[in-house]
Amino acid sequence: MIWTIRKAAVIGSGTMGGGIAALLTGVGIETLLLDIPARDSKPGDPAQQRNAVALAGIERLRSASPTPLFDPADADKIQIGNLEDDLGQVADCDWIIEVVVERLDVKQSLMSRLASVARPDALISTNTSGLPIAQISAHLDADFRHRFMGTHFFNPPRYLHLLEIIPGAETDPVLVRAFVEFAEKTLGKGVVICKDTPNFIGNRFLTLIGMQTVNAALDGGYTVEEIDTLTGTLIGRPRSASFRLLDIIGIDVFHQIARNLHPAIPHDPARTLLEHPGANALFARLIEKGWLGSKSGQGFYKTIKNDAGEREFWSLDLNTFEYLPPRKPLFDSVTRHAQTADTGARIRALFNENDRAADFLRRHLAFYLAYASQRIPEIADSLVSIDNAQKWGFSHELGPFEIWDALGVAESLPQFEALGFPAADWVKTMLDQGFESFYQREDGQIVGVYSPADRAYHPIGGGS
Numbered sequence: 001m002i003w004t005i006r007k008a009a010v011i012g013s014g015t016m017g018g019g020i021a022a023l024l025t026g027v028g029i030e031t032l033l034l035d036i037p038a039r040d041s042k043p044g045d046p047a048q049q050r051n052a053v054a055l056a057g058i059e060r061l062r063s064a065s066p067t068p069l070f071d072p073a074d075a076d077k078i079q080i081g082n083l084e085d086d087l088g089q090v091a092d093c094d095w096i097i098e099v100v101v102e103r104l105d106v107k108q109s110l111m112s113r114l115a116s117v118a119r120p121d122a123l124i125s126t127n128t129s130g131l132p133i134a135q136i137s138a139h140l141d142a143d144f145r146h147r148f149m150g151t152h153f154f155n156p157p158r159y160l161h162l163l164e165i166i167p168g169a170e171t172d173p174v175l176v177r178a179f180v181e182f183a184e185k186t187l188g189k190g191v192v193i194c195k196d197t198p199n200f201i202g203n204r205f206l207t208l209i210g211m212q213t214v215n216a217a218l219d220g221g222y223t224v225e226e227i228d229t230l231t232g233t234l235i236g237r238p239r240s241a242s243f244r245l246l247d248i249i250g251i252d253v254f255h256q257i258a259r260n261l262h263p264a265i266p267h268d269p270a271r272t273l274l275e276h277p278g279a280n281a282l283f284a285r286l287i288e289k290g291w292l293g294s295k296s297g298q299g300f301y302k303t304i305k306n307d308a309g310e311r312e313f314w315s316l317d318l319n320t321f322e323y324l325p326p327r328k329p330l331f332d333s334v335t336r337h338a339q340t341a342d343t344g345a346r347i348r349a350l351f352n353e354n355d356r357a358a359d360f361l362r363r364h365l366a367f368y369l370a371y372a373s374q375r376i377p378e379i380a381d382s383l384v385s386i387d388n389a390q391k392w393g394f395s396h397e398l399g400p401f402e403i404w405d406a407l408g409v410a411e412s413l414p415q416f417e418a419l420g421f422p423a424a425d426w427v428k429t430m431l432d433q434g435f436e437s438f439y440q441r442e443d444g445q446i447v448g449v450y451s452p453a454d455r456a457y458h459p460i461g462g463g464s
Contacts, residue, residue: 005029005123005182009090010097011083011110013057016127017099019068019157022061025077026070026158027186032089033057037082054080068158083113091117097151099127107136115144123179125151130199130260133168145170149179152200154393162392163189164200190392197379198264199257201386202393204379205372207261210254211273212367213242216360217318218278224300224315226329230357231364234334234350236343236397243300243315247293251300255283270371282318291316298323331357343397344406351407365403366412366421372400373424376452383438384449384460401438409437426452 006029010021013035024031038052048055061068061075069075081089090096096118098110107126114124124147126136133150140148150166163183167176176193183189194200199207217227224243232241246254262274286292286299293299302323304314314323333353340346350361372386380386387399404412410431413423430438430450440448440457448457 005094005186007093008032008095008097009034009093010099011035011114012099012101012127013054013080014099015060016153016155016157018057018061019155020097020099020127020153021057021078022068022070022074023153023157023187025074027188029186030079031077032079032081032086032093034081034083034086034090037084043085050085051080051082054082064156066156066159068156070158083110087113088117090114090122091119093118093122095123095125097125097127102128102131104131104135107131108139111137111140111144111148115140122147123175124148127152129203130257130264132198133166133196137168142170146172147175149176150194150196150200151179151183152194152202154202160393160395161188161190162202162389163187163191164194164202164389164393165191166194166196166200168196190388192380192385192389192392194385194389195379199261201379201389203257204261204375205368205386205390206394207254207258208270208273208371209368210242210246211258211276211279212270213364214246214279214282215273215276216363218276218282220356220360222356222360223324223329224318225327226331226357227360229329229331229334230360234338235347235361238395247299247301249293250295251283251291251293252287255280255287270367270374285321331355333357344403347398347403348407351412362415363419363421365407366416366419369400369404369407369412370416370421370423372404373427376424376426381453382449382451405437405439424452429455 008024008029009032010017010024011034013033017033021031021033033054035053035057037050041050041052058075058078058080062072096114098107100106100110107128111124118124120143124144126133128136128150129152137145137148145168148168149171150164152164152166154160154162165176165180165183180191183191192201198204213227213231216222228241228243231237232239240248258274262271265271290296291298297303300316301313304312304323306312312326314325317324333350333355334357337346337349340349350358351365375386376383383401387401390396390399398406409427413427416423433455435450435457438450439446446460448459451458
C-alpha cells in the first residue's frame with residue numbers, strides 16, 4: 001500500500017497533463033512526463049527529435065499565463081520521454097496518472113500496457129472528465145481494479161482547488177483514504193468523492209446549467225451581455241459568467257461534451273435541455289464558421305481595438321451573428337440590489353423582483369437548485385459534495401444548497417414548482433420533519449448538514 005508518493009508519471013503532455021506535471025514537480029514530487037513519439041521519428045533518433053511532443057508540452061508550461069510553474073526552474077526538473085521507448089520507466093513510480101485523449105478505446109489500451117509494467121502496489125488513475133471508470137478498467141484483472149480510480153483535476157490544476165476522486169466498485173477503500181490525505185495535504189486540493197456516473201459532479205452541472213442558460217437566452221430574447229451580467233459576479237460567480245466561460249472552454253469542446261452526455265443519461269429528465277433545436281443550431285453555426293471562442297479569437301465575444309487603440313470585447317448578436325460594441329445592460333432590479341454586500345441576501349432580493357432580470361434568474365436558479373436536489377443520491381450522497389464541487393471547481397461563492405438556504409427553502413419551493421422545476425421528494429420530507437434549511441447553523445456558523453439518507457443533520461468537519 002502506498003502511503004507516500006515520491007515519484008509519479010503523467011501520461012499525456014497536453015494542457016492538462018503538463019499542468020498536473022507542473023503541480024507535482026512544484027510540491028517536490030519527482031515527475032516523469034510521457035507522450036507519443038514524434039510522427040517523423042524512429043527509435044534511435046536523438047531524444048530532442050524523438051520526444052518532440054513532450055518537449056512541446058514543457059515549452060507550453062514556460063509560456064502559459066497564468067504560469068502553471070511554481071518556479072521557472074521546475075520545467076527543467078520534469079523528466080520527459082515517449083510511450084514507445086520509455087514506458088518501462090514507470091516501473092519505479094508510486095503513482096501513474098493517465099491524461100490522454102477522451103476516447104475509451106485509447107484509455108483501455110493504455111491501461112493494458114500500464115498493467116504490464118507498473119509496480120504491483122502502484123496507484124494508477126485516469127483523469128477522464130466523464131468516461132465511466134468501470135469501463136476503462138473492465139478488461140483488466142481484479143488486482144488492477146483494486147488500485148485503480150479516477151482523479152479528475154480541473155484546469156488549470158495549479159489554481160483550481162477541486163479534485164474529484166472517483167473510486168471504482170472494487171477500488172481498495174484504504175487506498176482511497178490514503179490518496180485523499182495526500183491530495184489534501186501535499187497537493188493542497190479540496191477533494192470531493194464522486195460516484196461513477198456520467199461527467200461526475202462538476203461537469204454534469206457545468207453542461208446542464210450551461211445549456212439551460214443558452215436555451216433561456218434564446219427563448220427569452222436575452223443578449224449575450226445581459227446573460228453574462230446576470231450570471232457573473234452579481235450572483236457570486238466569476239466574471240466569465242456564462243457565454244464568456246463557453247468561449248474559454250471552447251465552443252466545439254462544450255458542444256461535444258453535451259452531445260456525449262445526452263445518450264449517457266437516459267433516465268435524467270433534464271437531458272431534454274441538450275435537445276434544444278435553437279441552441280444546437282447556434283453551436284453548429286459557430287463551429288462551422290470556426291468561431292470556437294478564445295482559441296480562435298472569436299466566439300460569443302470578439303476582441304476589437306477601438307479608435308483609441310484600446311481593447312474592447314464586442315458580443316455576438318445571437319440573431320444577426322454580427323458583433324456589437326459593449327453596452328452595459330440596465331435592469332432596475334440590478335441597479336437596486338447590486339451593491340448589497342452579502343451574496344445570499346443579494347440573490348434573494350433579485351429573485352423576488354419583477355423585471356426581466358428577475359424573470360431569468362428565477363427560472364435559472366429554480367432549475368439549478370431543484371436539479372441539485374434530484375441528483376442526490378445518484379451522483380453523490382452528500383449535499384456538501386455538490387456545493388463544494390461548484391465552489392472549488394468553478395469559483396462560485398455559494399453552492400446550490402447554500403443559495404437555496406439564502407432564498408428560504410419552504411418559501412421558494414412553491415415558486416420552483418410553479419415554474420415547472422419540482423424538487424426531489426426528500427426536500428419535502430426534510431421540511432415536514434421541521435428542518436427549515438439544508439445547513440444547520442449555530443451563532444451564524446455552519447455546524448451541520450442535512451442527510452437525506454438518515455433524515456437528520458450530520459456534523460460538518462473539514463473537507464467534504
